[in-house]
Amino acid sequence: MPAPLSRALISCRTISRAAALALILQLVSLPTAAAAGQTLRRIADGFVNPLVVTSLDAQRLLVVDQIGVIHVLDGKGSRRTEPFLDLRPRIQKLNQGFDERGLLGLALHPRFAENRKLYAYYSAPLRASCPTNWDHTSRICEFTVTPDFHQVDPSSERLLLEIDQPYFNHNGGRMAFGPDGFLYVGMGDGGNAHDEGHDRAPTGNGQDLTTLLGKILRIDIDRPGSSRPYAIPADNPLVGKPGAKPEIYAWGIRNPWGMSFDRGGRHELFAADVGQARYEEINRITKGGNFGWNQREGRHAFDPKNPNKIDAAAPMQPADRAAFLDPIIEYKNLNAHPQDPEARGISVTGGYVYRGRALPHLDGRYIFADWSRQWAVPDGRLFVASPPNQGGASAWSMETLEVASNPDHKLGAYVVGFGEDAEGELYVLTTQRTGLVDRTGVVWKLVPN
Ligand SMILES: [Ca+2]
Incomplete structure:
Protein backbone atom coordinates (compact mmCIF):
# COMPACT_ATOMS: atom_id res chain seq x y z
CA MET A 1 0.00 0.00 0.00
CA PRO A 31 1.32 11.51 -10.12
CA THR A 32 3.80 11.09 -7.29
CA ALA A 33 7.29 9.94 -8.09
CA ALA A 34 7.06 6.19 -8.01
CA ALA A 35 3.32 5.79 -7.59
CA ALA A 36 1.64 4.02 -10.42
CA GLY A 37 1.44 6.86 -12.93
CA GLN A 38 2.65 4.23 -15.36
CA THR A 39 1.85 0.72 -16.43
CA LEU A 40 3.30 -2.01 -18.61
CA ARG A 41 1.62 -2.63 -21.95
CA ARG A 42 2.44 -5.90 -23.72
CA ILE A 43 3.87 -5.06 -27.15
CA ALA A 44 5.14 -8.38 -28.45
CA ASP A 45 5.94 -11.89 -27.26
CA GLY A 46 7.32 -15.20 -28.45
CA PHE A 47 10.99 -14.45 -27.77
CA VAL A 48 13.39 -16.63 -25.78
CA ASN A 49 15.49 -14.00 -23.99
CA PRO A 50 14.97 -10.48 -25.40
CA LEU A 51 17.94 -8.32 -24.39
CA VAL A 52 17.81 -5.16 -26.51
CA VAL A 53 15.08 -3.08 -28.16
CA THR A 54 15.85 -0.12 -30.39
CA SER A 55 14.16 1.75 -33.24
CA LEU A 56 14.83 0.68 -36.82
CA ASP A 57 12.97 3.77 -38.07
CA ALA A 58 10.02 5.92 -37.01
CA GLN A 59 7.60 2.99 -37.22
CA ARG A 60 9.52 -0.20 -36.58
CA LEU A 61 11.43 -1.66 -33.64
CA LEU A 62 14.25 -4.17 -33.56
CA VAL A 63 14.31 -6.83 -30.84
CA VAL A 64 17.53 -8.72 -30.09
CA ASP A 65 16.99 -12.27 -28.86
CA GLN A 66 20.02 -13.73 -27.06
CA ILE A 67 19.77 -16.99 -29.01
CA GLY A 68 21.12 -15.09 -32.01
CA VAL A 69 18.20 -13.55 -33.88
CA ILE A 70 17.17 -9.93 -34.44
CA HIS A 71 13.46 -9.50 -35.11
CA VAL A 72 11.47 -6.64 -36.63
CA LEU A 73 8.26 -5.39 -35.04
CA ASP A 74 5.94 -3.28 -37.14
CA GLY A 75 4.22 -0.20 -35.75
CA LYS A 76 1.57 -2.31 -34.04
CA GLY A 77 4.05 -4.69 -32.45
CA SER A 78 3.51 -7.57 -34.86
CA ARG A 79 6.64 -9.63 -35.25
CA ARG A 80 7.61 -10.22 -38.83
CA THR A 81 8.09 -13.93 -39.53
CA GLU A 82 11.29 -13.38 -41.44
CA PRO A 83 14.18 -12.35 -39.13
CA PHE A 84 16.03 -9.08 -39.61
CA LEU A 85 19.27 -10.97 -38.96
CA ASP A 86 19.86 -14.59 -37.96
CA LEU A 87 23.33 -15.15 -36.50
CA ARG A 88 22.65 -18.58 -35.02
CA PRO A 89 24.97 -20.38 -37.46
CA ARG A 90 27.87 -18.17 -36.26
CA ILE A 91 27.22 -18.41 -32.52
CA GLN A 92 28.83 -20.83 -30.10
CA LYS A 93 26.52 -23.73 -29.22
CA LEU A 94 24.52 -22.46 -26.26
CA ASN A 95 23.50 -24.29 -23.08
CA GLN A 96 19.77 -24.59 -22.75
CA GLY A 97 19.90 -24.74 -18.94
CA PHE A 98 21.57 -21.38 -18.44
CA ASP A 99 23.93 -19.35 -20.60
CA GLU A 100 25.39 -15.86 -20.65
CA ARG A 101 26.67 -16.22 -24.21
CA GLY A 102 24.85 -15.49 -27.43
CA LEU A 103 23.87 -12.31 -29.25
CA LEU A 104 24.39 -9.77 -26.50
CA GLY A 105 24.51 -6.33 -28.06
CA LEU A 106 23.33 -4.21 -30.95
CA ALA A 107 24.01 -0.57 -31.82
CA LEU A 108 22.92 1.29 -34.93
CA HIS A 109 25.40 3.72 -36.41
CA PRO A 110 24.55 7.35 -35.54
CA ARG A 111 24.12 7.93 -39.29
CA PHE A 112 22.35 4.59 -39.86
CA ALA A 113 19.67 6.16 -42.05
CA GLU A 114 22.41 7.20 -44.47
CA ASN A 115 25.04 4.45 -44.27
CA ARG A 116 22.85 1.45 -43.19
CA LYS A 117 25.55 0.18 -40.81
CA LEU A 118 24.97 -1.53 -37.48
CA TYR A 119 27.15 -3.28 -34.91
CA ALA A 120 26.58 -6.58 -33.16
CA TYR A 121 28.35 -8.31 -30.29
CA TYR A 122 28.08 -12.09 -30.24
CA SER A 123 29.75 -15.19 -28.78
CA ALA A 124 31.50 -17.22 -31.46
CA PRO A 125 33.31 -20.55 -31.10
CA LEU A 126 36.83 -20.24 -29.73
CA ARG A 127 39.20 -18.96 -32.40
CA ALA A 128 42.22 -21.05 -33.32
CA SER A 129 44.82 -18.72 -31.80
CA CYS A 130 43.33 -19.01 -28.32
CA PRO A 131 44.34 -21.54 -25.61
CA THR A 132 42.17 -24.61 -26.13
CA ASN A 133 41.04 -24.70 -22.51
CA TRP A 134 39.33 -21.30 -22.87
CA ASP A 135 35.63 -21.11 -23.64
CA HIS A 136 34.75 -18.94 -26.63
CA THR A 137 35.59 -15.75 -28.52
CA SER A 138 33.49 -12.60 -28.43
CA ARG A 139 33.15 -10.81 -31.75
CA ILE A 140 32.20 -7.21 -32.41
CA CYS A 141 31.23 -6.91 -36.06
CA GLU A 142 29.79 -4.40 -38.47
CA PHE A 143 26.90 -5.38 -40.73
CA THR A 144 25.12 -3.49 -43.50
CA VAL A 145 21.37 -3.45 -44.01
CA THR A 146 19.94 -3.96 -47.48
CA PRO A 147 19.14 -0.69 -49.35
CA ASP A 148 15.42 -1.15 -48.67
CA PHE A 149 16.17 -1.54 -44.91
CA HIS A 150 14.34 -4.86 -45.01
CA GLN A 151 17.04 -7.07 -43.45
CA VAL A 152 20.74 -7.44 -42.79
CA ASP A 153 22.89 -9.10 -45.40
CA PRO A 154 24.87 -11.69 -43.34
CA SER A 155 27.64 -11.63 -45.95
CA SER A 156 28.24 -7.95 -45.17
CA GLU A 157 29.90 -8.90 -41.86
CA ARG A 158 33.13 -7.00 -41.18
CA LEU A 159 35.08 -8.07 -38.10
CA LEU A 160 36.19 -5.20 -35.89
CA LEU A 161 37.37 -6.84 -32.69
CA GLU A 162 37.72 -10.32 -31.21
CA ILE A 163 38.13 -10.92 -27.48
CA ASP A 164 38.85 -14.40 -26.15
CA GLN A 165 36.83 -15.48 -23.14
CA PRO A 166 38.22 -17.92 -20.55
CA TYR A 167 34.76 -18.86 -19.21
CA PHE A 168 31.19 -18.86 -20.49
CA ASN A 169 29.92 -16.16 -18.15
CA HIS A 170 30.37 -12.40 -17.60
CA ASN A 171 30.50 -11.29 -21.21
CA GLY A 172 28.86 -7.88 -20.90
CA GLY A 173 28.07 -7.15 -24.51
CA ARG A 174 25.91 -4.04 -24.45
CA MET A 175 27.10 -1.34 -26.82
CA ALA A 176 26.15 2.29 -27.37
CA PHE A 177 27.31 5.19 -29.47
CA GLY A 178 28.29 8.22 -27.45
CA PRO A 179 27.58 11.84 -28.27
CA ASP A 180 31.18 11.90 -29.54
CA GLY A 181 30.28 9.38 -32.28
CA PHE A 182 32.52 6.66 -30.79
CA LEU A 183 31.33 3.13 -30.04
CA TYR A 184 31.35 2.15 -26.36
CA VAL A 185 31.41 -1.55 -25.44
CA GLY A 186 30.78 -3.13 -22.04
CA MET A 187 33.15 -6.07 -21.40
CA GLY A 188 32.79 -8.54 -18.55
CA ASP A 189 35.72 -9.75 -16.45
CA GLY A 190 36.15 -13.09 -18.24
CA GLY A 191 33.90 -15.03 -15.94
CA ASN A 192 34.21 -17.78 -13.37
CA ALA A 193 33.84 -16.07 -9.96
CA HIS A 194 35.69 -13.41 -7.95
CA ASP A 195 37.59 -12.44 -11.15
CA GLU A 196 39.90 -15.42 -10.66
CA GLY A 197 41.02 -18.39 -12.71
CA HIS A 198 43.08 -19.11 -15.83
CA ASP A 199 46.16 -17.32 -14.49
CA ARG A 200 44.64 -13.93 -13.93
CA ALA A 201 46.60 -11.28 -12.06
CA PRO A 202 45.92 -11.29 -8.28
CA THR A 203 43.73 -8.23 -8.65
CA GLY A 204 41.82 -9.82 -11.53
CA ASN A 205 41.18 -8.74 -15.08
CA GLY A 206 39.19 -5.78 -13.79
CA GLN A 207 42.37 -4.07 -12.57
CA ASP A 208 44.67 -5.44 -15.30
CA LEU A 209 45.13 -2.78 -17.96
CA THR A 210 46.81 -5.24 -20.35
CA THR A 211 43.48 -7.01 -21.08
CA LEU A 212 40.19 -5.78 -22.51
CA LEU A 213 38.25 -7.97 -20.07
CA GLY A 214 36.54 -6.17 -17.20
CA LYS A 215 36.42 -2.83 -18.98
CA ILE A 216 34.35 -0.27 -20.81
CA LEU A 217 35.92 0.17 -24.25
CA ARG A 218 35.74 3.10 -26.65
CA ILE A 219 36.67 2.80 -30.32
CA ASP A 220 36.27 4.89 -33.46
CA ILE A 221 34.64 2.62 -36.03
CA ASP A 222 34.48 5.30 -38.73
CA ARG A 223 38.21 5.26 -39.39
CA PRO A 224 40.67 2.39 -39.74
CA GLY A 225 43.71 2.46 -37.47
CA SER A 226 47.26 1.65 -38.51
CA SER A 227 47.05 -1.90 -37.16
CA ARG A 228 43.33 -2.32 -36.51
CA PRO A 229 40.06 -2.03 -38.45
CA TYR A 230 39.13 0.86 -36.15
CA ALA A 231 40.94 3.88 -34.77
CA ILE A 232 41.70 4.67 -31.13
CA PRO A 233 40.23 8.01 -30.05
CA ALA A 234 43.20 10.26 -29.37
CA ASP A 235 42.02 11.13 -25.88
CA ASN A 236 41.37 7.59 -24.66
CA PRO A 237 42.87 7.57 -21.15
CA LEU A 238 45.58 4.92 -21.64
CA VAL A 239 46.88 6.01 -25.04
CA GLY A 240 50.67 5.90 -24.90
CA LYS A 241 50.82 4.00 -21.60
CA PRO A 242 53.23 1.07 -22.16
CA GLY A 243 51.51 -2.32 -22.08
CA ALA A 244 48.04 -0.91 -21.55
CA LYS A 245 45.27 -1.54 -24.07
CA PRO A 246 44.41 1.79 -25.71
CA GLU A 247 40.77 0.78 -26.32
CA ILE A 248 40.11 1.02 -22.56
CA TYR A 249 37.89 3.92 -21.48
CA ALA A 250 37.15 2.82 -17.89
CA TRP A 251 38.00 -0.25 -15.80
CA GLY A 252 37.28 -2.22 -12.62
CA ILE A 253 34.11 -3.71 -14.16
CA ARG A 254 32.67 -7.17 -13.43
CA ASN A 255 29.72 -7.78 -15.77
CA PRO A 256 28.07 -4.71 -17.30
CA TRP A 257 24.51 -6.00 -17.89
CA GLY A 258 22.91 -2.88 -19.29
CA MET A 259 24.69 0.23 -20.56
CA SER A 260 23.22 3.40 -22.02
CA PHE A 261 23.83 7.06 -22.64
CA ASP A 262 21.46 9.64 -21.24
CA ARG A 263 19.97 11.19 -24.37
CA GLY A 264 19.35 14.40 -22.42
CA GLY A 265 21.01 16.25 -19.58
CA ARG A 266 24.79 15.93 -19.75
CA HIS A 267 24.61 12.82 -21.97
CA GLU A 268 26.36 10.74 -19.35
CA LEU A 269 27.04 7.01 -19.67
CA PHE A 270 25.38 4.67 -17.18
CA ALA A 271 26.35 1.03 -16.75
CA ALA A 272 24.94 -1.57 -14.39
CA ASP A 273 27.51 -3.91 -12.88
CA VAL A 274 26.30 -7.26 -11.58
CA GLY A 275 27.82 -7.99 -8.18
CA GLN A 276 29.42 -11.16 -6.89
CA ALA A 277 27.07 -11.92 -4.00
CA ARG A 278 26.80 -8.94 -1.68
CA TYR A 279 26.02 -5.73 -3.60
CA GLU A 280 24.52 -4.74 -6.96
CA GLU A 281 25.50 -1.43 -8.49
CA ILE A 282 24.98 1.19 -11.19
CA ASN A 283 27.94 3.32 -12.23
CA ARG A 284 28.19 6.61 -14.01
CA ILE A 285 31.07 5.83 -16.31
CA THR A 286 33.71 8.50 -16.67
CA LYS A 287 36.85 8.51 -18.77
CA GLY A 288 39.73 6.84 -16.95
CA GLY A 289 37.47 5.83 -14.06
CA ASN A 290 38.35 2.76 -11.98
CA PHE A 291 35.09 1.27 -10.71
CA GLY A 292 36.73 -1.05 -8.24
CA TRP A 293 36.27 -4.69 -9.21
CA ASN A 294 37.76 -7.02 -7.92
CA GLN A 295 39.07 -4.90 -5.07
CA ARG A 296 35.66 -3.45 -4.32
CA GLU A 297 32.08 -4.63 -4.65
CA GLY A 298 29.72 -1.68 -4.69
CA ARG A 299 30.89 0.78 -2.07
CA HIS A 300 32.63 -1.94 -0.03
CA ALA A 301 36.01 -3.58 0.12
CA PHE A 302 36.14 -6.97 -1.60
CA ASP A 303 38.64 -9.73 -0.95
CA PRO A 304 38.62 -12.41 -3.66
CA LYS A 305 40.17 -14.82 -1.13
CA ASN A 306 37.41 -14.13 1.37
CA PRO A 307 34.53 -13.16 -0.94
CA ASN A 308 31.60 -13.73 1.38
CA LYS A 309 32.87 -11.67 4.25
CA ILE A 310 30.30 -8.98 4.84
CA ASP A 311 31.96 -5.90 6.16
CA ALA A 312 29.14 -3.44 5.99
CA ALA A 313 31.13 -0.89 7.93
CA ALA A 314 34.12 -0.98 5.61
CA PRO A 315 34.29 2.56 4.36
CA MET A 316 36.31 3.58 1.39
CA GLN A 317 39.76 4.39 2.68
CA PRO A 318 41.33 7.70 1.68
CA ALA A 319 43.86 5.76 -0.38
CA ASP A 320 41.02 3.95 -2.15
CA ARG A 321 39.18 7.12 -2.80
CA ALA A 322 41.94 8.33 -5.05
CA ALA A 323 41.92 5.02 -6.95
CA PHE A 324 38.32 3.85 -7.03
CA LEU A 325 35.00 5.43 -7.93
CA ASP A 326 31.85 4.53 -6.02
CA PRO A 327 28.68 3.54 -7.82
CA ILE A 328 25.89 6.13 -7.88
CA ILE A 329 23.36 3.41 -6.98
CA GLU A 330 23.92 0.37 -4.79
CA TYR A 331 21.61 -2.17 -3.20
CA LYS A 332 22.13 -5.27 -1.13
CA ASN A 333 22.00 -8.68 -2.77
CA LEU A 334 19.57 -11.14 -1.20
CA ASN A 335 22.06 -13.97 -1.56
CA ALA A 336 24.30 -12.43 1.08
CA HIS A 337 21.58 -10.49 2.95
CA PRO A 338 18.62 -12.91 2.89
CA GLN A 339 16.61 -11.34 5.70
CA ASP A 340 17.53 -7.73 5.10
CA PRO A 341 14.63 -5.49 3.98
CA GLU A 342 17.15 -3.35 2.10
CA ALA A 343 18.11 -6.30 -0.09
CA ARG A 344 16.31 -5.87 -3.41
CA GLY A 345 17.31 -8.82 -5.59
CA ILE A 346 20.18 -10.92 -6.81
CA SER A 347 21.31 -9.45 -10.15
CA VAL A 348 20.99 -5.92 -11.47
CA THR A 349 19.61 -5.23 -14.96
CA GLY A 350 20.61 -1.80 -16.24
CA GLY A 351 18.18 0.49 -18.02
CA TYR A 352 17.91 4.08 -19.17
CA VAL A 353 17.54 7.62 -18.00
CA TYR A 354 13.98 8.42 -19.07
CA ARG A 355 13.75 11.28 -21.59
CA GLY A 356 10.51 10.44 -23.35
CA ARG A 357 7.41 12.63 -23.39
CA ALA A 358 4.70 10.26 -22.20
CA LEU A 359 5.81 10.10 -18.54
CA PRO A 360 7.07 13.59 -17.61
CA HIS A 361 7.25 12.74 -13.89
CA LEU A 362 10.07 10.30 -14.74
CA ASP A 363 12.12 12.80 -16.73
CA GLY A 364 15.81 12.63 -15.84
CA ARG A 365 15.40 9.58 -13.62
CA TYR A 366 17.14 6.26 -14.19
CA ILE A 367 14.81 3.29 -14.74
CA PHE A 368 16.29 -0.15 -14.05
CA ALA A 369 15.49 -3.53 -12.53
CA ASP A 370 16.64 -6.51 -10.63
CA TRP A 371 16.49 -9.76 -12.60
CA SER A 372 14.72 -11.69 -9.82
CA ARG A 373 14.63 -11.95 -6.08
CA GLN A 374 15.46 -15.64 -6.35
CA TRP A 375 16.95 -17.92 -8.92
CA ALA A 376 14.24 -20.56 -9.19
CA VAL A 377 11.19 -18.28 -9.30
CA PRO A 378 10.65 -15.44 -11.82
CA ASP A 379 10.34 -12.51 -9.44
CA GLY A 380 11.97 -9.43 -10.99
CA ARG A 381 11.36 -5.89 -9.74
CA LEU A 382 11.47 -2.46 -11.35
CA PHE A 383 13.20 0.52 -9.77
CA VAL A 384 13.64 4.21 -10.40
CA ALA A 385 16.58 6.24 -9.16
CA SER A 386 16.68 9.99 -8.82
CA PRO A 387 19.76 12.18 -9.01
CA PRO A 388 20.77 14.19 -5.95
CA ASN A 389 19.77 17.82 -6.06
CA GLN A 390 23.35 18.94 -5.75
CA GLY A 391 24.51 16.71 -8.61
CA GLY A 392 28.13 15.67 -8.69
CA ALA A 393 29.30 12.28 -7.49
CA SER A 394 26.72 11.82 -4.74
CA ALA A 395 24.56 8.75 -4.46
CA TRP A 396 21.22 8.67 -6.22
CA SER A 397 18.11 7.71 -4.26
CA MET A 398 16.37 4.51 -5.30
CA GLU A 399 12.80 3.34 -4.93
CA THR A 400 10.48 0.74 -6.36
CA LEU A 401 8.91 1.79 -9.66
CA GLU A 402 5.25 1.00 -9.27
CA VAL A 403 3.33 -0.08 -12.34
CA ALA A 404 -0.45 -0.28 -12.33
CA SER A 405 -0.34 -3.58 -14.22
CA ASN A 406 1.42 -5.17 -11.23
CA PRO A 407 0.20 -3.37 -8.09
CA ASP A 408 2.05 -5.73 -5.75
CA HIS A 409 5.40 -4.88 -7.46
CA LYS A 410 5.71 -8.49 -8.57
CA LEU A 411 6.26 -8.82 -12.30
CA GLY A 412 6.18 -12.62 -12.20
CA ALA A 413 9.05 -12.64 -14.66
CA TYR A 414 12.82 -12.34 -14.90
CA VAL A 415 13.75 -8.85 -16.13
CA VAL A 416 16.56 -9.43 -18.60
CA GLY A 417 16.83 -6.10 -20.37
CA PHE A 418 15.49 -2.70 -21.31
CA GLY A 419 14.95 -0.95 -24.60
CA GLU A 420 14.57 2.63 -25.79
CA ASP A 421 12.90 3.84 -28.99
CA ALA A 422 13.51 6.89 -31.15
CA GLU A 423 11.06 8.89 -29.05
CA GLY A 424 12.88 8.07 -25.82
CA GLU A 425 10.12 5.79 -24.58
CA LEU A 426 11.22 2.72 -22.64
CA TYR A 427 10.59 -1.01 -22.93
CA VAL A 428 10.93 -3.70 -20.26
CA LEU A 429 12.11 -7.09 -21.50
CA THR A 430 11.19 -10.20 -19.56
CA THR A 431 11.23 -13.97 -19.70
CA GLN A 432 9.83 -16.80 -17.59
CA ARG A 433 12.89 -19.02 -17.89
CA THR A 434 16.40 -18.96 -16.46
CA GLY A 435 17.63 -20.90 -19.46
CA LEU A 436 17.50 -20.34 -23.19
CA VAL A 437 14.45 -22.53 -23.68
CA ASP A 438 10.83 -21.95 -24.65
CA ARG A 439 9.44 -18.71 -26.01
CA THR A 440 8.26 -16.92 -22.90
CA GLY A 441 10.06 -13.64 -23.64
CA VAL A 442 7.89 -10.51 -23.72
CA VAL A 443 8.49 -6.91 -24.76
CA TRP A 444 6.52 -4.48 -22.56
CA LYS A 445 6.25 -0.74 -23.11
CA LEU A 446 6.25 1.60 -20.15
CA VAL A 447 3.21 3.81 -20.77
CA PRO A 448 1.02 6.24 -18.80
CA ASN A 449 -1.57 4.54 -16.64
CA1 LIG B 1 32.24 -1.33 -8.77
Missing part, protein backbone atom coordinates in the same frame (compact mmCIF):
# COMPACT_ATOMS: atom_id res chain seq x y z
CA PRO A 2 1.46 3.44 -0.91
CA ALA A 3 2.23 5.62 2.09
CA PRO A 4 -0.20 8.45 1.15
CA LEU A 5 -3.05 5.94 1.02
CA SER A 6 -2.13 4.62 4.48
CA ARG A 7 -2.26 8.09 5.90
CA ALA A 8 -5.60 8.71 4.22
CA LEU A 9 -7.08 5.58 5.78
CA ILE A 10 -6.04 6.70 9.24
CA SER A 11 -7.85 9.97 8.69
CA CYS A 12 -11.08 8.08 7.89
CA ARG A 13 -11.76 7.93 11.62
CA THR A 14 -12.34 11.66 11.82
CA ILE A 15 -14.05 12.62 8.54
CA SER A 16 -17.07 11.33 6.66
CA ARG A 17 -16.78 8.18 4.58
CA ALA A 18 -17.63 10.08 1.37
CA ALA A 19 -15.05 12.77 2.06
CA ALA A 20 -12.47 10.12 2.92
CA LEU A 21 -13.19 8.26 -0.30
CA ALA A 22 -12.81 11.46 -2.31
CA LEU A 23 -9.53 12.15 -0.51
CA ILE A 24 -8.27 8.65 -1.20
CA LEU A 25 -9.15 8.88 -4.88
CA GLN A 26 -7.40 12.22 -5.08
CA LEU A 27 -4.29 10.90 -3.36
CA VAL A 28 -4.19 7.75 -5.43
CA SER A 29 -4.43 9.73 -8.65
CA LEU A 30 -1.61 12.08 -7.76
